[in-house]
Amino acid sequence: AFHDPFAGGGSLPLEAQRLGLEAHASDLNPVAVLICKAMIEIPPKFANRPPVNPERDLHRRWKGAEGLADDVRWYGKWMRDEAEKRIGHLYPKVEVTAAMAAERPDLKPYVGRRLTVIAWLWARTVKSPNPAFRDVDVPLASTFMLSNRPGKEAWVEPVIENGGYRFTVKVGKPKDPEAAKAGTKLGRGANFRCVMSGGPIEPSYIYAEANAGRMGARLMAIVAEGERGRVYLAPTPEHEAAADKAEPEWKPDLAMPENPRWFSPPLYGLTTFGDLFTPRQLVALNTFSDLVLEAREKAKADAIAAGLPDDAHPLHAGGTAAQAYADAVAVYLGFSVSKVTNIGSSIASWMSDRGAFRETFARQAIPMVWDFAEANSLADAGGSIGAAIDKGAMAIETLPTTGSAFALQGDASTLTVADDKVVSTDPPYYDNIGYADLSDYFYVWLRRSLRDVFSDLFSTLAVPKAEELVASPYRHGSKGAAEQFFLKGMTSAMQRLSERVHPAFPTTIYYAFKQSETSDTDGTASTGWETFLEATLRAGFGLSGTWPMRTEGSGRILATGSNALASSIVLVCRPRPADARQVTRRELLNTLKSELPPALYHLQRGNVAPVDLAQAAIGPGMAVFTR
DSSP, X not given: OEEETTOTTOHHHHHHHHTTOOEEEEESOHHHHHHHIXXXXXXXXXXXXXXXXXXXXXXXXXXXTHHHXXXXXXXXXXXXXXXXXHHGGGSOOEEOOHHHHHHOGGGGGGTTOEEOEEXXXXXXXXXXXXXXXXXXXXXXXXXXXEEOSTTOOEEEEEEEETTEEEEEEEESSXXXXXXHHHTTEEETTTEEEOTTTOOEEOHHHHHHHHHTTOXXXXXXXXXXXXXXXXXXXXXXXXXXXXXXXXXXXXXXXXXXXXXXXXXXXXXXXXXBGGGGSOHHHHHHHHHHHHHHHHHHHHHHHHHHHTTOOXXXXXXXXXXXXXXXXXXXXXXXXXXXXXXXXXXXXXXXXXXXXXXXXXXXXXXXXXXXXXXXXXXXXXXXXXXXXXXXXXXXXXXHHHSOOSSOEEEEEOOTTTOOXXXXXXXXXXXXXXXXXXXXXXXXXHHHHHHHHHTTTSTTTTOSSSOOOTTOOOOOHHXXXXXXXXXXXXXXXXXXXXXXXXXXXXXXXXXXXXXXXXXXXXXXXXXXXXXXXXXXXXXXXXXXXXXXXXXXXXXXOTTOTTTTTSSEEEEEEEEEEEEOOTTOOOOOHHHHHHHHHHHHHXXXXXXXXXXXXXXXXXXXXXXXHHHHHHO
16 A cells, blocks of 8 residues: 655655555645545546436446546536526627727728637726826736737737827737837836836835725736637727626635735735635636536436435545535536636736736746736636636546545644555655645635535635644744744654554655755755755654656746756655664765765766756765665
């Protein structure tokens, strides 16, 4: 049997399951646990079963999780169609008129047609600081470019008139490409110029206006689906009015942490997770979340009609009949809604080089976005509920359905599930990512739709954070206190593993992050690596090997310009013998000189990226030291 005590998204337990091992995944984070359940625990429960929806193929032989995936598609489509009946009026099509085509010859083929909107592009606004224009809400636009693809260029041009301005959309190469690229931005951060006066808008002024609740938004452009690509249009009164009609019944009121490293919006008055969404996005997410519950009841009724027993054993209690199956369908539909939130927020933006959305979580943080892209949640395009459901169903079809797998919530320092199991894990990387804080973004929506399915996972208002092994100074008061917390917690977790793992197999630990060194007052360097290795050593582990693996994609936004390794370094650990002999410093240095050269040659032969070699070499050195 296999166990990963820091399972996260479940990659290692999933591969263990594919190899035929009994897979156990655990994590403190309920969002991570739910992902693991959806990947490794739920599919085997309903393997090789036909779907239950009324339009199922009665003559097909359903393999693996194909039947489950078919039902997720069917009930997902029902959700999407039902949502359109309820909120479709908030997502009007855009009509191309002769007046539009008079200024834009490229629009002539579309005159009289109503095009499906893919996105509405907005710019945040504040009142002009210039007294002459104090009643004008001026745009804070980081760019006016809509498309910079060669031959398909399009940009927004503000037209000053009647004491205010309006936005129009131009096509072709801009006369002043740099001005179009810059928008109203003057530099990094909250540095903008007033579109009316041309004068600068100081960051302090924007901070003050935003935190006083006076930051708004104005529609800059509309992106519609054309015959051969995107069609960029100027705002219309109809579409501005449609957005104003949205009145959400519920808004997440959970506060974001005051930690600018991972959360920039609170600096600008957006203090809760609910503040990250426009009213129309909130209405859509509320509607989808409610429909998950309705689809669950519909799936249960259809499952009973299809012949599944109507028992009282839900999914969380180990059930496999009608109620449990409906719960399983709801889990995947809930994840579809969760995926919609990743593009369906006012932190998502428009990529002019691709003509596509940049997700809220393009990196593991929530930045401040000045001009954002609001997706049409009902369109057949990126960011829609339909696209999220289709991608989810495609994944479900490929998930393993053989063997047993279990996912549970728990603290790695207290769990007993590792007893006599093979352990491989990818632990937290010191202070790299605040998973618990960031997971709240998804947790608030998953809790709304799935609290009745997994009441134990969603029993708290937010993701548990007190025990999370992250060296976060904002949470612990100082860098020193944060480091001590991480060291103590990681030592406790590793000690638990060293005492309980199967004695015949090594414990393997992935490490794929390179901490930049920071010198303290006495000139010594302290790194996440050092703290992690010290915890491993204190726990009674010794390193018996180092395996380099090319696992990290070079195109990850996290990796670009960051301290992420191109390779994963797998530390091979075994409990250190109680009678391990001690040596002098001279003996240690002599051994290092003898054993490091062939070890480094082995790492080079293993195709470790040159930039990672110095980091990877810590492993062989620690193998000698811990021996």
